[in-house]
Amino acid sequence: NDSAFLAFICIVTATEALSGYRYGGGNLNKRFVRFVRAYFPNAYAVHAEDLYALRKKLVHAFSTGPFQLTHHRSDMHLLATKGQVILNAEDMYGALLSAAQKYFAELDASDDLQRKMVERLDDEGGGSISVGRIVVAR
16 A cells, blocks of 8 residues: 555664664664664564665665565565565564664663764764754744
């Protein structure tokens, strides 16, 4: 359906953001792959490079790259067909949730990781987030 494709975009961009908080700046490809291998369930480690390729294709070209994407088909998740691996949206979301929980548990217990996250949030190029009033000069 219409939202499944967007779900994959949200999953890969959330992974990108978490990898930046965990590892800081530097090469996006390397930190994305490193995050997938360290925090996602083990079955995803072999697909880490291809998941980064999926991220690039989804975000920049609205293409699925090296994967076939589906939803409501957990029975097909991570199966190979016609040279591509199938990803099911709900399973990918579950993997992201698991990775985020694992990372946030480490973050909660580590002053160093908390410092890295604050540095990343404060970095202008790192996705700083703020809430405030917008004032328009007249």
